[in-house]
Amino acid sequence: MNRGACIALILFSLSYYACAQSGLIITGKILDGDELHPVPGAEIILNEKSVGTLSDAYGNFRLDGLSSGTITLTVRHIGYKVLRKKVELADENIEYLTLLLTPDIKTLSEFVLTDKAPGRSRIPGKAIPVSRMSPLTDGTVQHDLGDYMRNAANISGIRKGAIGIDPVIRGFKYSQLNVQINGGHKIEGGCPNRMDPATSHVEMEDLESVSVIKGPYALRFGPSLGGVISLETHIPVTASDFYTSVHTLLGYESNWNGFREHLRVTAGGRGYFLSITGGRKEYDDYNAGTGDLIPSSFTRYNFKLQAGALLSDHQKLVLSAEEQNGYHVAFPALPMDERRDHTRLASMDYSYLPEEGRIRSIIAKAYYSVINHLMDNKERPSSDTVTAVSEIDAVNRGVRMEASLHAGQGNLTLGVDIENILKDGQRTKSMILQPALPVKRESLWNRGVIVNTGFFTDYSLMLGSYEVTLAARLDINHAESGALEVFGGNQQELYRFGKDSIRSDFLNFSVSAGVHRMLNEYVSFSLALGRGVRSPDMTERFIILLPIGYDPFDYLGNPALKPETNNQIDIGLKYQQPQWGEAGLTCFYSLVENFITGQIIPPSVQKPLSKDVVGVKKFHNGGLARLRGFEMEYTSPGSLLISGGIRASFTYGTIAEAVQYTTDGQGDPTGQEVIANDALSEIPPFEASGFIQGNIAGGKLKPKISCRLVAPQNHVSEVQYEKKTPGFIVANIAFIARLNGHIEINGGVNNLFDASYYEHLNRNIIGSELPLYEPGRVFYINLVFSL
Amino acid sequence: MTVIHHMKTLIILNMIIILAAMLGCTRYDEKLAVEYSISKSYSDVNVQFRDGDGVLRDTIIHLQSIEDQWQYHFEARRGDIVYVSAIYFDSSSTVTAGILLEGKLFKQGSSNKEPGKYVTVSGTVPY
Numbered sequence: 030m031n032r033g034a035c036i037a038l039i040l041f042s043l044s045y046y047a048c049a050q051s052g053l054i055i056t057g058k059i060l061d062g063d064e065l066h067p068v069p070g071a072e073i074i075l076n077e078k079s080v081g082t083l084s085d086a087y088g089n090f091r092l093d094g095l096s097s098g099t100i101t102l103t104v105r106h107i108g109y110k111v112l113r114k115k116v117e118l119a120d121e122n123i124e125y126l127t128l129l130l131t132p133d134i135k136t137l138s139e140f141v142l143t144d145k146a147p148g149r150s151r152i153p154g155k156a157i158p159v160s161r162m163s164p165l166t167d168g169t170v171q172h173d174l175g176d177y178m179r180n181a182a183n184i185s186g187i188r189k190g191a192i193g194i195d196p197v198i199r200g201f202k203y204s205q206l207n208v209q210i211n212g213g214h215k216i217e218g219g220c221p222n223r224m225d226p227a228t229s230h231v232e233m234e235d236l237e238s239v240s241v242i243k244g245p246y247a248l249r250f251g252p253s254l255g256g257v258i259s260l261e262t263h264i265p266v267t268a269s270d271f272y273t274s275v276h277t278l279l280g281y282e283s284n285w286n287g288f289r290e291h292l293r294v295t296a297g298g299r300g301y302f303l304s305i306t307g308g309r310k311e312y313d314d315y316n317a318g319t320g321d322l323i324p325s326s327f328t329r330y331n332f333k334l335q336a337g338a339l340l341s342d343h344q345k346l347v348l349s350a351e352e353q354n355g356y357h358v359a360f361p362a363l364p365m366d367e368r369r370d371h372t373r374l375a376s377m378d379y380s381y382l383p384e385e386g387r388i389r390s391i392i393a394k395a396y397y398s399v400i401n402h403l404m405d406n407k408e409r410p411s412s413d414t415v416t417a418v419s420e421i422d423a424v425n426r427g428v429r430m431e432a433s434l435h436a437g438q439g440n441l442t443l444g445v446d447i448e449n450i451l452k453d454g455q456r457t458k459s460m461i462l463q464p465a466l467p468v469k470r471e472s473l474w475n476r477g478v479i480v481n482t483g484f485f486t487d488y489s490l491m492l493g494s495y496e497v498t499l500a501a502r503l504d505i506n507h508a509e510s511g512a513l514e515v516f517g518g519n520q521q522e523l524y525r526f527g528k529d530s531i532r533s534d535f536l537n538f539s540v541s542a543g544v545h546r547m548l549n550e551y552v553s554f555s556l557a558l559g560r561g562v563r564s565p566d567m568t569e570r571f572i573i574l575l576p577i578g579y580d581p582f583d584y585l586g587n588p589a590l591k592p593e594t595n596n597q598i599d600i601g602l603k604y605q606q607p608q609w610g611e612a613g614l615t616c617f618y619s620l621v622e623n624f625i626t627g628q629i630i631p632p633s634v635q636k637p638l639s640k641d642v643v644g645v646k647k648f649h650n651g652g653l654a655r656l657r658g659f660e661m662e663y664t665s666p667g668s669l670l671i672s673g674g675i676r677a678s679f680t681y682g683t684i685a686e687a688v689q690y691t692t693d694g695q696g697d698p699t700g701q702e703v704i705a706n707d708a709l710s711e712i713p714p715f716e717a718s719g720f721i722q723g724n725i726a727g728g729k730l731k732p733k734i735s736c737r738l739v740a741p742q743n744h745v746s747e748v749q750y751e752k753k754t755p756g757f758i759v760a761n762i763a764f765i766a767r768l769n770g771h772i773e774i775n776g777g778v779n780n781l782f783d784a785s786y787y788e789h790l791n792r793n794i795i796g797s798e799l800p801l802y803e804p805g806r807v808f809y810i811n812l813v814f815s816l
Numbered sequence: 817m818t819v820i821h822h823m824k825t826l827i828i829l830n831m832i833i834i835l836a837a838m839l840g841c842t843r844y845d846e847k848l849a850v851e852y853s854i855s856k857s858y859s860d861v862n863v864q865f866r867d868g869d870g871v872l873r874d875t876i877i878h879l880q881s882i883e884d885q886w887q888y889h890f891e892a893r894r895g896d897i898v899y900v901s902a903i904y905f906d907s908s909s910t911v912t913a914g915i916l917l918e919g920k921l922f923k924q925g926s927s928n929k930e931p932g933k934y935v936t937v938s939g940t941v942p943y
Contacts, residue, residue: 357943368895407895407940416897416940461938464901465864466872 053095053118054272057126059084059104068130069382071106082269089266104128125770125815154489154498156543156555158599158615158660160184160241164233172282172289172310174228174236174260179788182660183678184241185713187579188791188801189222190360191285191312191325193229197790199243199617200656200680200712201255204566205593208258209250213394214376217425217450219402221473221568221575222363228258230353230372230398232331234278234291234308235262244617245561245595246541248485248502249431251446252563253539254595254621263293263306264347267339271298280811284804285325287312289811306333314359317802318785324408327358327367347378362792362801364411364576364639365404365419372400389433389440397426402454411640414462419473421454431485439490450479452567456575471638475511477571481564482506496545504537506564506592510571513586515638531588533570537562555601565590569625569648574638578627578646579711579792580749583637585630585647593650594622610665610674617658624654624684626710627749631692641796653685654709670724677717682709687748710749713789714742714756731765733777742789754800757786776810847891848941851916852900855885856926859906863913866899868892892941898922899938905931913937 059068067088074081075092084090097118104112109130116126160181164171171177175186175194186194187202198206208227209215218225242257250257273296280289291308310329314322333351340346355370374397381391405418431444454473459466487500509532541559548554565587568577572586601615627646635645658680665672687707691700720735737759745751763777783806791801852865857879864874868890877886892898902913912926913935923937 405895408943412940459897461897461899461940462936464903464934464936466866466897466899466901466938 053097054091054093055095055102055116055118055126056091056274057089057128059088059090059106059128059130061109062129062131068106068109071104071109071130074103074105076101091266091268091272093268093270093272102126102128104130106130154543155496155545155553156498156557156601157246158243158555158557158601158617160243162239162241164236164239172233172280172287172312174231174233174239175226177233178228178239178241178258181241182662182676183243183658183680183713185788185790187223187711188788188803189224189362190358190366190801191315191327192329192358193224193226193360195223195226196228196258197711197713198241198256198258199619199658200682200709201595202711204563204569205255205595206258207251207253207256208260210260211262211264211376211378211394212259212392213250213427213429213446214374214396214398215251215425215427215448216372216374216398217400217423217452217567219370219372219400219421219423219452219454220367220404221419221421221454221572221577222360222365222404223577224358224360224363224367224404225355225370225372225400225402228260230374230400231260231262232291232308232353234289235293235306235333237261237263244541244557244597244599244619245539245559246500246543246557246597246599248500248539248541248561249442249444249487250429251448251483252481252502252504252537252561254561254563254593255619265295265297265302265304265335265337267300267302267337268297269299272296275814275816277814278811281809282312283808284806285312285315300339302335302337304333304335306335307331315804315807318780318783318805319802320805321802323802323804324359324361328356329358330354343381343383345378345380345382348376349378350375359408361794364409364641364795365406365417366408367402367404368407368418369403370400371402372398374398387435389435391430391432393428393430395428397424399424412461414460415640416459416461417456418459419454419456421452421473424451425449436488437490439488442485442487444485446483446485448479448481448483450477450567452477452571471515472511472513472573473575474567474571474573475513477508477510477567479506479508479564479567479570494546498541498543500541502539504535504539504562504564506533506535506537508533508564508567508570508588510588513571513573513588515574531571533564533588533590535564535592537564537592551604551606553603553605555599555603557599557601558597560594560596562592562594564592565625565648574635574645576639576642579751579790580627580646581642581796582627582629582644582646583639583642584627585635585645587648590625590648591623591650593625596620596622607666610663610672612661612663614661615659617656619656621654621656622652623650624652625649626651626684629689631690633692651684651687654682655685656680656682656709656712667722668724671721672724673719673721675717675719677715679715680712681744682712683707684709684746687746689748704747707748708744708746708751710746710751711790712742712744713739714744714754715740729767733763733765734760735763736760739788754787754789757784759784759786771814771816773813773815774810775813776808779807779809780805782806845893847893849918850890850892850898850941851919852888852898853885853912853914853916854900854902855879855912855914856882857902857904857909857911858882859904859909861886861902861904861909861911864899864901866897870897872899894941894943896941897938898941899936901934901936901938903932903934907931911935915939917941 059071071084073090102114173192178184179186183199185197188194216227216230238261240259245253247257276293278291289310293306295304308331313326331353335349337347351374353372358367376396379393400423402421406412427448429446433442452474453476456471458469483504485502489498539561543557545555570586574583577584597619599617603613605611628649630647660678662676664674683706687704716739718737722733741756742754760781761779765775767773787800787802860878902911910928914924915922925935925937927935
């Protein structure tokens with residue numbers, strides 16, 4: 030079936046469906062107005078009578094059998110101000126509402142800092158700096174989560190191709206960030222070059238919210254060094270009567286001729302739901318602002334099944350299974366392209382939310398992710414002589430359980446989590462121009478295993494006007510691998526790490542504390558202190574000679590690495606006034622001990638094995654690194670006819686003593702050179718952005734103009750041979766039009782003036798000094814149906 | 817109410833079919849016709865080639881005249897390695913080895929009076 034026929038059939042079906050319905054329904058979601066997380070257990074009352082319903086564990090609600098006319102909804106929840114909203118019910122038979130509750134400061138002493146949405150809220154407390162994004166409602170629809178996250182303050186990304194942009198938060202990246210889906214599901218990407226970071230395994234169209242908890246403070250969801258990226262995908266709800274719903278998205282982006290299709294069909298009823306979701310993306314290469322065509326095409330499919338059941342009034346079970354496939358994903362900055370990525374994800378969530386008693390909630394989760402990743406150089410010139418194919422299997426499975434209790438004046442959470450990562454991979458090189466077609470096989474990982482068992486607790490309470498949060502975590506980390514060895518064509522041993530040393534065990538203790546205080550009615554102050562420890566990851570420990578950094582070096586793992594520790598302080602000031610909007614300033618200082626980085630080793634010790642690389646680097650603990658910076662933001666009230674906002678952020682990173690070998694003409698070491706306070710590599714420069722948005726026809730039409738200014742980055746690492754990058758300015762325009770309760774159209778133009786630019790963190794085109802430019806002007810439009 | 821119920825069921829089935837169709841649209845398993853050819857030789861030629869199952873095979877052929885040609889046909893997926901190599905030991909002979917994809921010349925190599933030298937043509941079937 031071709032795409033046109035698919036779209037026509039969908040449109041026909043939806044219009045038919047819309048005409049066929051009768052009876053009036055209101056459905057929607059209750060969210061915390063400050064933190065945008067769902068509010069469970071809120072009362073939704075109709076016309077001030079006793080008729081109504083409660084929002085479920087995910088904040089969703091549904092009212093059926095309503096008559097036309099004006100009705101008043103009253104929403105109540107302890108800890109929030111009462112919300113009253115008038116709704117006109119006319120010819121539309123389903124109305125979808127998103128209702129934001131404003132926290133009631135006066136009643137907070139009883140409930141604040143408790144988990145308002147057990148099992149769903151990931152925000153550890155108001156003292157902790159958090160960036161929140163809601164892709165479903167902001168209209169800036171992107172096809173890659175890493176790309177989308179670059180819209181937030183002090184979050185940037187490493188671009189190696191069209192997708193799989195790797196998030197960098199305040200200079201922290203990779204395993205320094207803890208990425209988790211729906212409260213604990215973790216994914217270990219298959220690619221050693223990070224073509225598929227964990228964030229690339231979440232479909233944007235399925236994503237409801239993104240919360241970035243900055244710093245080593247949130248310890249409930251695994252070891253946290255630089256921050257936690259908490260992703261919430263759509264989970265359907267149960268209802269008092271049988272219902273069905275359909276959600277579709279059809280999107281097009283010019284420049285790279287990209288099509289997106291997403292479809293979700295849900296059915297539910299008293300105590301159960303079932304949903305089927307599927308999607309497809311097909312994108313060609315894009316033109317940069319320079320006019321150059323950048324190889325960046327990709328194809329992705331996904332298919333997901335979810336089922337849920339209420340086991341009792343207070344117990345819920347949700348099962349989820351998903352399959353994702355990526356094909357022919359071009360990565361011009363890497364030595365290979367992704368030929369095929371086959372990912373399977375499964376999870377089981379159990380929640381027990383009693384209404385009274387000492388226990389507030391018990392939450393358990395089990396998850397499993399398995400990735401088969403295949404990449405090759407078959408579309409690169411080098412394949413004319415040597416065809417290289419790498420296949421990697423990565424498995425991540427784990428369980429976690431936590432209990433939340435009323436304890437004294439506060440709330441106590443206790444829990445345990447276990448994560449088990451397995452990775453194995455091999456590169457096959459076929460010398461296709463040599464007689465007899467010799468084939469050579471090299472391990473990339475040799476059955477590497479990491480098991481991390483963590484015990485965590487946090488406690489939050491009100492002490493007078495202070496909100497206090499305390500958290501601690503103990504991790505028992507074990508890792509081992511098969512021998513790290515490389516053989517030449519004649520079975521000559523090229524590299525071997527001592528077999529007895531390929532095992533390591535660590536006991537890591539992390540702790541954090543935060544305090545938040547309202548200085549007056551509008552101004553609040555927050556302070557957070559934390560010490561987060563993380564063990565080295567699979568790549569840092571066990572990778573065997575592969576170019577994985579931004580630089581043209583083969584990297585070697587180091588099983589003797591010590592854990593990395595981040596000691597950080599955050600100080601924040603916030604002003605919130607309903608008439609004037611919201612302004613905030615957060616400053617941070619971070620001291621990282623045993624900072625893990627690559628160090629050049631002389632060619633006489635180890636020569637590189639990959640094409641287009643100039644040497645070998647081995648991971649080592651590079652001593653003390655310092656990161657400091659700020660984020661500031663102002664946003665006017667969104668209810669104004671014209672609203673706007675500005676934002677600025679900056680991070681500055683140095684390493685106390687950066688070491689590199691000096692060598693003679695033969696590549697033999699002659700000594701070592703120490704550079705004091707060298708810049709940390711891959712730190713984004715200062716940037717500022719602003720937007721103006723209209724609010725026309727009661728919010729049904731929202732045009733928006735935005736602009737982003739990025740300064741040059743001249744503070745670059747000497748030891749890592751990092752290059753300076755120029756600054757740039759990019760402007761975008763966008764609109765969201767909500768035609769009725771069922772149809773939304775959003776669109777716009779990204780890079781309005783077709784600027785030729787690249788981010789500091791974009792990698793170079795492999796084997797060249799050319800940077801990977803961002804896309805030029807892109808027109809996009811998305812059609813969203815919800816029935 | 818019954819009509820609406822049936823309609824909903826119909827719509828949902830419709831959606832599931834569309835979903836399956838969307839996910840089923842893939843061209844990556846497409847197979848292409850591959851032909852190896854050895855020609856322009858007067859003598860015995862040792863030929864080594866990679867077949868459709870990825871197995872390396874050897875054969876000795878004897879071409880009767882310069883117009884004579886040895887061919888081997890199979891089907892390959894995009895990205896598969898195609899490889900044919902030829903060697904002769906008659907000092908006055910020649911050989912030309914070629915790979916055709918869907919009837920069009922993909923790669924070709926030849927040698928003229930160079931006994932004992934391999935002529936190897938190879939590559940991967942383009943995506």
